[in-house]
Amino acid sequence: MMLERNMTASPSRTAKVAEDHLVLSEVGMTFGTADVIPSLSLAVRRGEMVAFLGPSGCGKTTTLRMIAGLIAPSRGRISVGWRDITRLPVHERDMGLVFQSYALFPHMTVSQNVAFGLEMRGIAKREIRVRVETALEMVQLGHLSDRKPRALSGGQQQRVALARALVVEPSILLLDEPLSNLDAKLRDEMRVQIRSLQQQSGITAVFVTHDQVEALSMCDRIVVMRGGHIEQFGTPGEIYEHPATPFVASFVGRTNRLSGVVEPSGRLAAAGQGLLAEGALPVGQVQIMMRPHRVALLAAHEHVPPGHNALRGRLTGITFVGDLIQANVRVGEDEITVEQPTRRSTALPLMGAEVTVSWEAGDTMVFAGGAT
Template sequence: MMHQTIKGSGVETVKDPYLCLEGVNKKYGLIEVISNLNLEVRKGELIALLGPSGCGKTTTLRMIAGLISPTAGKIAVGGRDVTHIAPHGRDMGLVFQSYALFPHMTVARNVAFGLEMRGLSRAEIGVKVTKALGMVQLEHLAGRKPRELSGGQQQRVALARALVIEPSILLLDEPLSNLDAKLRDEMRTQIRDIQQQLGITTVFVTHDQVEALSMCDRIVVMKGGLIEQVGTPHEIYEHPATPFVASFVGRTNRIKGIRNADGGIRIGSSTIRSAVSAEQGDVMVMVRPHRVQIDWDLTRAERQDETANRIAASLSRITFVGDVIQYHFDVDGSEFIVEESTMKSQADHHPGKQAMLSWSVEDTFVFGANQ
C-alpha cells in the first residue's frame, strides 16, 4: 500500500509515533521558511529529510534539536512536549556537517565531553567512551587530536560523541557532505549498521538522493518549507506524488502531452497511455531514462508489443558516463534521454539516426501541466 502526504500538510499517520511534529511553522520576520509541517516518526525508525538547499530541512532538524524555536506548533517525544525545552533537556544526540570537534582535545576527550557535563564518574566515562569508539572502529586512535585524523575519521568521532550519551533520538545534519565518494559509501553503511544495531530513532538531513534511498526506512521530500511526499524509498521512487518528487529523486525525462477523452496522451503524432488517471487537457509526462528500450530496427519495431508505450525519436548525441551510455533523442522538439549499460554496443549509432523508443505503461508518470 502506498503512503504519501498531501502537499503542504505533511500528514501521514503512523502507529505508535515516537517523535511528533504538529503544525510546526517557522518565520524569520515576514519570511515563512516552514509552513504547517506535520510529521510522525516511529521509535527505532531512520527517516531522511530530503530536498534542495533552502527547502527547510535543516531548519526542521534544528527545531527538533531545540537549537531554534518554532514560531508555532508542537514537538513531542514519547508523548512529552519538548517544544520549549532547552537542547540539553531533550535527550538527543546531534552530528553536525562540520563535525564541530574540539581541536585541543584528544579523540577520547572529545567523545567523553558530554558525559563529563553530565557528572559521570571517571570509571563510567572510560567504559562508555571505549564502547562508543569501538562502535565506530576508532579505539586505536583515542589519543590523537582531530587534526591528525582524516575527514572520515573525524566524522566517526563526531558520531561516537553523539552516541556515547545514549540519546533517545539521533540527529544527523548532512554528515557525509564533506567526504569523498568512496568514504560516503563506507559511512552510509556504517551509520545504517550502527543505527539498526542500537535501534535508535534517527532523523537524517541530506540533499543526496542516493543517501536517502539507500539508508532510510522512509523519506520526507521537502520543497519551499513544505512536505511534498512521505514514503518508503520504493514508494517515493516508483510512485512520486508530484513532478518535483519524480525529478528530484532519480533522473526523469519530461515531455508535454495532451490527454484525450479516451485516456490516451498525444505527444506529436504518437499516443501513449499511463496506469494512473488524469484530467483531460495539457499534461506533463515523465519517464525514467533507464526504463526505456531502444529499437534501432524500425521495421521490427512496428511489430513489437502493442501494450507498451512507443514513440518515434531521432538521435541527437551520445554521452559516455562510465557505467552507462546516455542516448539523447529528439522527441517532438523535446530532449528525451535513454540510459543503457556500457555492456551494450553503440556501434553505427550517429546523430540523426531514427529509432523507436518503448517503455511500460506502469513506468509512465503523468501530472497536470500546472503542477
C-alpha cells in the same frame, strides 16, 4: 558490543503513542514577515531513520534545528513520546547531534572528545571509560583513541563525531548533512556504516540531506520538502516509484519530461503519437515523465513488445559516463534521455539516425499540465 538505551514505556501510553516517537504538530517558523515553514506535521516512528530531503532553502535544516532546540518554533508543538519538548533547551532534549563540520575539539584526543558529553552529565569516571571504549569500538576507532582530530582522515573524524553523539545514549539522533565534506568513496562507506550502526542500536534518527542517493539508500522513510512544505512523505520505494508531484519525480531520481494531452476519450498522446499508461488520467494538457534507465533505445523499425510505448525520434547525442551510456533522442519538441549499461559489444546507432524509444506502460507517470 553496542550501546543500548534502557527505555520503559509508561503503562498509560497506547501502542500508537509508543510507535510514534518524534511528533511535529503544525510546527511553523516565521523570520521577519516571511513564513519559512508555514505549517508542518509528521510523525517519526521509534527506531526508524527518516530523511529530510530537498534543495537548499526548502526548510529541512530549519526543521532539524527546531527539533534539536537550536531555534524555537514560532508556532506548533514538538513532542518525543508523550513529552512536550517544544520550549525545552537543547541540553534537556536527550538528543545526539552530528554536524556537517564534525565540531570536534582540536586540543582533545579522540577519547576525550567522545567523553566530553558524558563528563558534562556528571557520569562517573569508571563508567565514562567503559562507555567511551564501547563507542569507539562500535565505530572501529579504538586503536586511535589517543590521536588528535588533525591526525585523522575526514571519514575518521566523522566517525568520532558519530561516537560522541551515540555515547550519551540519546533518545533521538539528529544528523545534519554529515557526509557532504567527504569524497565520493568515503561517502559510500560512511552511508553503509551509519545505517548499520543505526539499525543495530535501534535508535530513532533524523537525517538532513540534499543528496537523493543518501536518502534512498539509508532511510526507512523520506520527507521531500519544497518551499517549507512537505511534498511527499513515504518509503524510498513509494517516493521513487509513485511520486506525488512532478517536483518529487524530478528531484528524487532522473526523469524525462514530455508535453502531452489526455483526450476526453482517455487516450494519451505526445508528439502526435499514442501512449499507454496505467491508472486514471487527468483530461487535458499533461506532463508525461519516465525514468531514463527504464527507456530502451531501438532501431527505427524494431519490434516493440505489447504493453510498451514507442516513440519515433532522431538520435542527437551520445555521452559516455563510465558505467552508463546516455543517448539523447529528439521527439517532436522534446528530448528524451536513454541510459543503458556500457557493454563492449554494444553497437549504437549513428548520430542523426532515426530511432525508437520504448518503455513499459507501468513506467509512464502522468501529471496534470499545471502541476509542479
